[in-house]
Amino acid sequence: MATYSTNEFKSGLKILMDGDPYAIVENEFVKPGKGQAFNRVKVRNLKTGRVIERTFKSGDTVEAADVVEVEMQYLYSDGDQYYFMDPNSFEQIGASEAAVGDALKWIKEQDVCTLTLWNNEPLTVEPPNFVNLKVTQTDPGVRGDTSGGGGKPATLETGAVVRVPLFIEEGELLKVDTRSGEYVSRVKE
Amino acid sequence: MEPAWRPAARIEQLRQRAELLARVRRFFAERGVWEVDTPQLSATAIADPNIESVAAELAGRRYWLQSSPEAAMKRLLAAGSGSIYQICHAFRGGERGRLHNVEFTLLEWYQVGFDHHALMDEVVDLAAMLLGERPRERMSYREAFLRHAGIDPFALDAEGFAARAAEWDMAVPDLGADIDAWRDLFFSYRVAPALGRGRYSFVDEFPASQAALARLHRDEQGDLVAERFELFIDGIEIANGYHELTDPDEQRQRFRAEAERREIRGEPLPDLDERLLAALAAGLPDCAGVALGLDRLIMLALGAERLDEVMAFPFERA
Numbered sequence: 001m002a003t004y005s006t007n008e009f010k011s012g013l014k015i016l017m018d019g020d021p022y023a024i025v026e027n028e029f030v031k032p033g034k035g036q037a038f039n040r041v042k043v044r045n046l047k048t049g050r051v052i053e054r055t056f057k058s059g060d061t062v063e064a065a066d067v068v069e070v071e072m073q074y075l076y077s078d079g080d081q082y083y084f085m086d087p088n089s090f091e092q093i094g095a096s097e098a099a100v101g102d103a104l105k106w107i108k109e110q111d112v113c114t115l116t117l118w119n120n121e122p123l124t125v126e127p128p129n130f131v132n133l134k135v136t137q138t139d140p141g142v143r144g145d146t147s148g149g150g151g152k153p154a155t156l157e158t159g160a161v162v163r164v165p166l167f168i169e170e171g172e173l174l175k176v177d178t179r180s181g182e183y184v185s186r187v188k189e
Numbered sequence: 190m191e192p193a194w195r196p197a198a199r200i201e202q203l204r205q206r207a208e209l210l211a212r213v214r215r216f217f218a219e220r221g222v223w224e225v226d227t228p229q230l231s232a233t234a235i236a237d238p239n240i241e242s243v244a245a246e247l248a249g250r251r252y253w254l255q256s257s258p259e260a261a262m263k264r265l266l267a268a269g270s271g272s273i274y275q276i277c278h279a280f281r282g283g284e285r286g287r288l289h290n291v292e293f294t295l296l297e298w299y300q301v302g303f304d305h306h307a308l309m310d311e312v313v314d315l316a317a318m319l320l321g322e323r324p325r326e327r328m329s330y331r332e333a334f335l336r337h338a339g340i341d342p343f344a345l346d347a348e349g350f351a352a353r354a355a356e357w358d359m360a361v362p363d364l365g366a367d368i369d370a371w372r373d374l375f376f377s378y379r380v381a382p383a384l385g386r387g388r389y390s391f392v393d394e395f396p397a398s399q400a401a402l403a404r405l406h407r408d409e410q411g412d413l414v415a416e417r418f419e420l421f422i423d424g425i426e427i428a429n430g431y432h433e434l435t436d437p438d439e440q441r442q443r444f445r446a447e448a449e450r451r452e453i454r455g456e457p458l459p460d461l462d463e464r465l466l467a468a469l470a471a472g473l474p475d476c477a478g479v480a481l482g483l484d485r486l487i488m489l490a491l492g493a494e495r496l497d498e499v500m501a502f503p504f505e506r507a
Contacts, residue, residue, distance in 0.1 A: 038374065059283075
């Protein structure tokens with residue numbers, strides 16, 4: 001069982017508390033000149049995303065959480081689980097809808113996602129930063145109309161709705177930034 | 190990110206730091222307090238179990254980098270130096286953060302014939318010279334707790350503190366029966382951050398169990414308290430001073446008690462500082478002394494948020 005001492009604490013470190021995996025967000029060293037030292041940390045629960053505060057006596061040890069990030073290819077869903085494959089070992093793994101979360105809005109079969117695994121169970125799925133998706137529905141843009149901030153909504157093949165320029169037409173392939181949910185450019189097929 | 194060979198602080202900040210140091214030296218020159226220079230590498234180390242001294246191996250023997258120049262300066266006082274000051278580097282293992290660096294600059298001085306009250310006046314004069322005037326206030330450790338945490342630190346036992354921590358949802362570790370660790374925790378979290386906001390706040394009359402090298406007396410409530418003070422500015426601890434204990438037997442007892450706590454915790458056990466005890470036996474003049482975190486004061490004077498902004502090469506770049 002791997003452990004970390006408080007003097008190894010830094011942001012990003014994965015630790016186990018009360019049976020849940022956490023990532024350290026912020027670590028503050030607190031010590032009165034003549035007294036006991038403490039580490040006051042902000043930690044994010046990797047299952048719920050909730051950030052809490054916790055204090056440790058300096059020098060205490062905490063169990064390490066076996067959390068790794070791996071790149072895996074999205075294969076398919078059977079309606080219950082979402083299956084991903086390690087492109088090197090061809091090993092497959094199922095992720096729950098909760099773990100896949102918002103990534104669902106953006107990913108298609110074959111896309112390579114970043115999975116955070118805890119004891120080999122997926123905690124979260126991150127889509128690629130940029131994806132190319134086809135427009136399945138958008139109203140025709142009116143030539144010369146520059147009102148409404150110069151944009152209109154478009155529904156993409158995964159069901160996501162993004163704001164696009166007026167000249168975009170149904171059937172076109174678009175590059176989208178999944179972090180901001182914003183249109184980037186048209187893509188030539 | 191700056192390349193690792195570069196200083197962490199801007200050169201302009203370091204030049205201003207030098208100017209502040211020159212003013213500190215003038216402050217003492219005008220008061221007839223002279224500058225001394227004592228070893229940083231020494232055969233003994235402080236017994237305080239909360240301070241981790243850094244060991245240095247030399248010709249098969251273990252020496253220690255000093256966590257404060259206190260012992261050496263008291264030997265000078267006992268030898269008849271009169272009032273003295275020192276600006277030196279000190280080392281404390283494991284202490285690193287926004288307000289800590291393993292190697293840091295201490296300003297330590299002793300005024301012969303002063304008690305802690307007279308020395309507090311001088312400490313705040315020095316702070317005001319660098320930071321400007323602010324309202325000054327003094328309160329006892331008990332008063333500081335009552336005012337800012339609503340609890341009496343002498344009336345609560347370890348269980349009482351544990352119950353408050355749970356009630357206030359503080360998410361803190363179980364410190365068991367260690368009453369002083371509980372006091373430190375509550376002081377660090379609830380009291381200190383509220384002190385010195387727009388003013389110079391002194392706290393004195395610390396519990397006798399946190400006396401270190403200070404004299405003791407009974408306060409109005411009949412509790413044994415130490416003639417020890419700390420200065421807080423903007424929620425940050427800046428200085429720690431004592432009306433110095435001069436009784437060698439009492440000092441030996443305190444060293445032994447600290448050594449015992451180290452043994453229980455399985456920490457390294459430096460030899461008792463017999464040279465300091467011999468100096469006390471020869472006669473330490475009645476005096477008050479204070480250690481001031483000069484990097485922190487400079488940080489505040491230059492409007493910085495972190496020690497690293499006023500240090501050339503903090504630990505990771507050293």
